[in-house]
Amino acid sequence: MIGAGPVGLFSAYFAHLHGLKVVLLESLPELGGQPAALYPNKVIQDIPVFKDIKSFQLTEKLCSNLSSDVTIICNYKVENIIHEDSQFIINDDLISKTVLITTGNGAFKPKAFPLPIPTSIDNKLSYFVKNPQDYQNKEVAVLGGGDSALDWALELSQYAKVSLIHRRNQFRGLESNVEKVKHNSQISVLTPYLPANLIDNSGRCELSLKKVGTDETKTIVFDNLIVAYGFRANNRFVKKWGIELENDLIKVDRKMETSVKGIFAAGDSVGYDGRVPIIGIGFGEAQVAITSIMQTIFPNKKMTIHSTSI
Numbered sequence: 382m383i384g385a386g387p388v389g390l391f392s393a394y395f396a397h398l399h400g401l402k403v404v405l406l407e408s409l410p411e412l413g414g415q416p417a418a419l420y421p422n423k424v425i426q427d428i429p430v431f432k433d434i435k436s437f438q439l440t441e442k443l444c445s446n447l448s449s450d451v452t453i454i455c456n457y458k459v460e461n462i463i464h465e466d467s468q469f470i471i472n473d474d475l476i477s478k479t480v481l482i483t484t485g486n487g488a489f490k491p492k493a494f495p496l497p498i499p500t501s502i503d504n505k506l507s508y509f510v511k512n513p514q515d516y517q518n519k520e521v522a523v524l525g526g527g528d529s530a531l532d533w534a535l536e537l538s539q540y541a542k543v544s545l546i547h548r549r550n551q552f553r554g555l556e557s558n559v560e561k562v563k564h565n566s567q568i569s570v571l572t573p574y575l576p577a578n579l580i581d582n583s584g585r586c587e588l589s590l591k592k593v594g595t596d597e598t599k600t601i602v603f604d605n606l607i608v609a610y611g612f613r614a615n616n617r618f619v620k621k622w623g624i625e626l627e628n629d630l631i632k633v634d635r636k637m638e639t640s641v642k643g644i645f646a647a648g649d650s651v652g653y654d655g656r657v658p659i660i661g662i663g664f665g666e667a668q669v670a671i672t673s674i675m676q677t678i679f680p681n682k683k684m685t686i687h688s689t690s691i
């Protein structure tokens with residue numbers, strides 16, 4: 382399995398439940414995919430069974446469900462898959478009968494802060510918020526206008542004084558979060574501003590901002606900057622494995638099989654008409670994919686559909 386986001390983690394659990402031998406490969410040093418890396422403290426309200434659950438707790442639960450028989454390899458980016466003698470050779474290193482791709486949006490990299498960063502303060506600038514409590518009583522700028530920027534501003538506002546800086550007056554995020562931000566006394570919304578310069582001011586971040594479409598500038602000193610300009614990621618690399626994409630997403634049939642026989646895909650890496658990029662959908666796709674994998678590997682075996690029998 383390639384990619385240990387929520388869908389990869391659940392797939393590994395479900396595959397093991399069906400008696401499959403699983404190796405889970407993850408390019409990042411940590412498990413959990415987007416929820417763990419991008420919004421660990423967000424409260425998720427649309428996972429079946431849980432009324433609400435924080436992202437990091439979801440990751441912990443998915444990981445703790447995994448049997449010790451599942452082999453997990455982090456810091457392992459799958460670059461290459463070759464089909465040979467009815468098996469797949471991964472990175473010239475591992476051999477597998479089938480492959481399940483759960484790479485989400487692909488191995489993601491944050492979009493970089495666009496200005497030079499003085500080395501003396503580059504430890505003050507982050508692309509992820511791991512622990513909001515680290516920002517207790519700090520003055521923090523969150524740069525960006527999407528879901529992550531809104532989430533992080535709200536999360537940090539419990540501990541820090543936050544300025545949310547965005548180049549547009551409108552945000553691209555959940556309307557309920559936009560409203561929460563606007564009514565939060567710990568958050569100052571600065572729009573439409575772009576960062577124009579960053580210097581070290583006695584170990585703090587002195588950020589000059591330019592008002593978009595005007596010559597107006599203002600300078601504010603922050604303890605920390607959180608850059609939330611989004612992430613560059615795509616799944617185009619799977620094309621060289623012979624897999625067909627549509628709008629940069631992996632094409633699958635109803636069995637979640639890709640255009641290459643024996644390679645399946647589930648989760649946000651996959652695209653089809655009407656798909657919604659949320660975790661619950663990926664969990665369902667994982668169950669379809671693992672069931673199809675079982676039928677591929679053991680075509681004559683009578684499948685047990687349910688997890689236990691009465």
Ligand SMILES: Cc1cc2nc3c(=O)[nH]c(=O)nc-3n(C[C@H](O)[C@H](O)[C@H](O)COP(=O)(O)OP(=O)(O)OC[C@H]3O[C@@H](n4cnc5c(N)ncnc54)[C@H](O)[C@@H]3O)c2cc1C
Nearest residue numbers: 384386387388408414415459484485487488648649659660
């Ligand atoms: C700010 C934000 C808030 C969200 N809120 C919600 C919410 O409230 N509810 C909800 O259901 N969904 C939410 N989502 C969407 C949800 O996070 C995704 O639907 C989900 O993470 C998809 O899971 P996945 O396992 O398919 O992919 P991902 O979570 O993207 O995980 C894919 C994993 O594959 C790894 N990978 C990629 N390429 C390779 C490679 N070549 N080799 C090895 N490893 C690789 C990546 O490093 C990553 O760890 C939110 C997303 C964002 C950005």
